[in-house]
Amino acid sequence: MPSDQKKTDEQQLLEKMAKREYKYGFTTDIETDQAPKGLNEDTVRFISAKKNEPEFMLKWRLKAFQRWSKMKEPKWAYIHYPPIDYQDAIYYAAPRKQKGLQSMDEVDPKLLETFEKLGIPLAEQKQLAGVAVDAVMDSVSVATTFQKELEDLGIIFCPISEAIQKHPDLIKKYLGTVVPPGDNYFASLNSAVFSDGSFAYIPKGVRCPMELSTYFRINAAKTGQFERTLIIADEGAYVSYLEGCTAPMRDENQLHAAVVELIAHKDAEIKYSTVQNWYPGDQEGKGGIYNFVTKRGLCDGENSKISWTQVETGSAITWKYPSVVLKGDNSEGEFYSVAFTNNLQQADTGTKMIHVGKNTRSRIVSKGISAGKSNNSYRGLVKVYETAENARNFSQCDSLLIGDKCGAHTFPYLEIKNKTAKVEHEATTSKIGEDQIFYLNQRGIDTEDAVALVVNGYCKEVFRELPMEFAVEAQKLLEISLEGSVG
Amino acid sequence: MIEIKNLKVSVEGNEILKGINLSVKAGEIHAIMGPNGSGKSTLANVLAGREDYDITEGSITFMGNDLIEMAPEDRAREGLFLAFQYPVEIPGVRMANFLKHAVNEVRKYHGQKTYDAREFLQKMREKLKLVEMDEKFLSRSVNDGFSGGEKKRNEIFQMAMLEPHLSILDETDSGLDIDALKIVANGVNKLRTKENAFIVVTHYQRLLNYIVPDVVHVLYQGKIVESGDKELAMHLEEHGYDWVKEESATV
Numbered sequence: 001m002p003s004d005q006k007k008t009d010e011q012q013l014l015e016k017m018a019k020r021e022y023k024y025g026f027t028t029d030i031e032t033d034q035a036p037k038g039l040n041e042d043t044v045r046f047i048s049a050k051k052n053e054p055e056f057m058l059k060w061r062l063k064a065f066q067r068w069s070k071m072k073e074p075k076w077a078y079i080h081y082p083p084i085d086y087q088d089a090i091y092y093a094a095p096r097k098q099k100g101l102q103s104m105d106e107v108d109p110k111l112l113e114t115f116e117k118l119g120i121p122l123a124e125q126k127q128l129a130g131v132a133v134d135a136v137m138d139s140v141s142v143a144t145t146f147q148k149e150l151e152d153l154g155i156i157f158c159p160i161s162e163a164i165q166k167h168p169d170l171i172k173k174y175l176g177t178v179v180p181p182g183d184n185y186f187a188s189l190n191s192a193v194f195s196d197g198s199f200a201y202i203p204k205g206v207r208c209p210m211e212l213s214t215y216f217r218i219n220a221a222k223t224g225q226f227e228r229t230l231i232i233a234d235e236g237a238y239v240s241y242l243e244g245c246t247a248p249m250r251d252e253n254q255l256h257a258a259v260v261e262l263i264a265h266k267d268a269e270i271k272y273s274t275v276q277n278w279y280p281g282d283q284e285g286k287g288g289i290y291n292f293v294t295k296r297g298l299c300d301g302e303n304s305k306i307s308w309t310q311v312e313t314g315s316a317i318t319w320k321y322p323s324v325v326l327k328g329d330n331s332e333g334e335f336y337s338v339a340f341t342n343n344l345q346q347a348d349t350g351t352k353m354i355h356v357g358k359n360t361r362s363r364i365v366s367k368g369i370s371a372g373k374s375n376n377s378y379r380g381l382v383k384v385y386e387t388a389e390n391a392r393n394f395s396q397c398d399s400l401l402i403g404d405k406c407g408a409h410t411f412p413y414l415e416i417k418n419k420t421a422k423v424e425h426e427a428t429t430s431k432i433g434e435d436q437i438f439y440l441n442q443r444g445i446d447t448e449d450a451v452a453l454v455v456n457g458y459c460k461e462v463f464r465e466l467p468m469e470f471a472v473e474a475q476k477l478l479e480i481s482l483e484g485s486v487g
Numbered sequence: 488m489i490e491i492k493n494l495k496v497s498v499e500g501n502e503i504l505k506g507i508n509l510s511v512k513a514g515e516i517h518a519i520m521g522p523n524g525s526g527k528s529t530l531a532n533v534l535a536g537r538e539d540y541d542i543t544e545g546s547i548t549f550m551g552n553d554l555i556e557m558a559p560e561d562r563a564r565e566g567l568f569l570a571f572q573y574p575v576e577i578p579g580v581r582m583a584n585f586l587k588h589a590v591n592e593v594r595k596y597h598g599q600k601t602y603d604a605r606e607f608l609q610k611m612r613e614k615l616k617l618v619e620m621d622e623k624f625l626s627r628s629v630n631d632g633f634s635g636g637e638k639k640r641n642e643i644f645q646m647a648m649l650e651p652h653l654s655i656l657d658e659t660d661s662g663l664d665i666d667a668l669k670i671v672a673n674g675v676n677k678l679r680t681k682e683n684a685f686i687v688v689t690h691y692q693r694l695l696n697y698i699v700p701d702v703v704h705v706l707y708q709g710k711i712v713e714s715g716d717k718e719l720a721m722h723l724e725e726h727g728y729d730w731v732k733e734e735s736a737t738v
Contacts (some may be wrong), residue, residue, distance in 0.1 A: 433575070434538070435575045438537055439574070440577075440589075441536070441558070441559035442562075442569050442571075443563055443585075443588075443589035443592075444560050444563040444564045444589050444590075444593045444596070444649070446560045449588065449592075453580055453585070453588065457580035457628065458578065460579035461579070
């Protein structure tokens with residue numbers, strides 16, 4: 001067949017798909033209660049007062065703010081963006097809520113509507129999926145389900161603001177122990193101004209019977225989103241936590257700087273899964289979320305395990321390295337990642353596996369997919385301390401290119417200080433095969449479906465780490481993101 | 488079924504097919520034989536709609552449609568099947584999932600209802616028997632880690648699932664031992680009906696002992712230089728392609 005004929009078809013397809021709108025682009029009209037623009041000590045005090053926080057928390061925040069004031073924004077990542085004016089943002093916005101919500105019926109109907117649009121029917125999930133959802137809209141948690149059932153097991157799962165009020169001892173003991181307030185520029189910023197987030201504590205020997213889940217969402221214009229999440233699995237405990245993100249369409253770039261801390265004690269296991277589809281910006285790269293996240297887990301006790309699984313399809317800029325500090329002997333860390341970038345998206349993401357204890361093991365599986373004019377970098381560090389006898393690491397970093405205007409980069413770093421360590425690294429870069437696409441075409445599958453099928457196959461190792469329903473959602477999300485990337 | 492008229496095809500300015508005429512009717516099996524580089528695979532790929540070929544002249548009518556104007560997936564949906572010489576590996580995509588996609592796409596195209604999971608599994612089991620393959624095979628990734636023989640049997644299995652009108656077998660016999668060859672040929676023979684047709688592209692006569700053709704064509708330097716019955720294939724086996732080359736040189 002004449003090749004120009006084929007091109008025209010593909011161009012048409014491309015144009016059609018490129019015109020699709022961000023599926024989750026809408027804003028909810030709820031009056032917000034917000035801090036004045038800008039960031040100074042007063043802003044920090046305002047936030048702390050709004051949250052009715054105890055004195056120790058205010059001090060903690062102020063200290064973090066002072067650290068942050070003296071720090072410089074890091075520039076080492078392979079991402080490019082105009083300077084962020086930190087004084088031009090609003091650091092706190094809370095949807096107005098009625099006092100003392102006892103049931104879902106009392107939640108602002110407009111909020112519920114927002115969740116409906118996002119495809120998170122809380123009521124339905126409550127009954128069907130057995131998922132306890134702590135839904136965060138902007139900065140304040142609006143609904144928490146399954147609280148009672150979890151309470152009976154001694155599990156605490158609540159907004160972190162509530163934990164600060166009700167469980168100050170746990171907060172004092174753990175907050176900032178994995179990601180200290182002075183850890184890095186964005187972590188310090190978060191420590192000073194974090195608005196809300198989730199807190200989970202699983203007591204000794206308890207296996208959390210359901211997936212804990214939170215949906216984050218940036219809503220009010222020009223509000224930075226500073227989530228703070230803290231999850232502790234005490235000795236022999238197990239928990240699987242799901243985090244999903246969608247954000248409405250905005251013209252200005254919005255800053256998101258979250259901190260997640262995980263602590264696994266002896267024989268405990270934490271599985272943390274993320275599906276992230278923040279607004280990536282339009283085709284010209286206008287708008288979109290700047291996502292600077294610090295996620296770190298501490299395998300504190302022997303035989304503990306922490307596993308990160310992430311599917312990243314959104315954000316204009318992603319700067320994110322979920323890491324595990326393997327302190328306990330025989331502890332285990334895992335990182336499974338799919339990062340998809342399209343149009344002008346930029347992602348610099350990867351992990352750090354820090355081996356401290358004996359016989360510690362880590363596994364890294366990273367799948368990068370670049371389309372359009374996007375840039376996708378894997379940056380990973382495997383560090384083995386002198387103390388880490390017989391440490392083992394396996395890393396696999398694959399990059400898949402769709403089209404010829406995108407970029408894939410791999411930056412693996414190794415620091416090995418113990419000779420007994422065994423570290424393996426495999427990396428591949430491939431273009432999506434025309435042969436594969438033609439083979440599928442010849443079986444009656446059109447090019448768009450064929451690409452989705454090949455990409456899903458490519459990501460399978462990561463998807464199978466996700467809980468079932470989440471895996472399905474992740475696949476759908478990837479398919480939506482792939483639309484229009486064929487050309 | 489298919490009518491090819493004066494088909495001329497170039498790749499990067501080099502003319503590979505120099506005016507092919509071929510007519511295949513329902514119920515027929517045509518063999519296309521020829522030495523390496525004669526254009527056999529080019530013909531197979533052009534029929535399936537592969538890019539990178541420029542059709543400079545001629546026409547192809549398939550089931551009453553202008554084939555050249557159709558996208559590869561639509562050709563497949565209209566019932567044209569290519570058994571690939573080199574089946575492509577698609578890691579991570581399970582055979583069962585791939586086939587369900589393919590078969591349901593074809594059914595949707597014809598306005599038929601798609602199979603549910605149970606019906607489909609039953610159908611797959613039934614067709615697997617044709618190529619003497621184990622059910623475990625359905626949970627493997629498409630052609631990934633398959634032996635040469637498994638890949639070829641897989642092509643015939645897919646053909647059985649898709650029930651095409653016209654199947655083009657591109658060197659399906661290459662790299663097969665005699666047992667695998669028999670299984671493949673047996674599968675094809677069982678799928679043969681009065682309504683469908685086959686074009687068997689091969690270098691050797693061997694396969695044609697098992698899949699008996701109605702017509703044999705000899706392709707040489709982009710043209711069909713001889714056509715005949717199965718005796719022609721026997722003749723080629725005995726005398727090789729040199730006589731074709733000589734005859735063609737004297738013309």
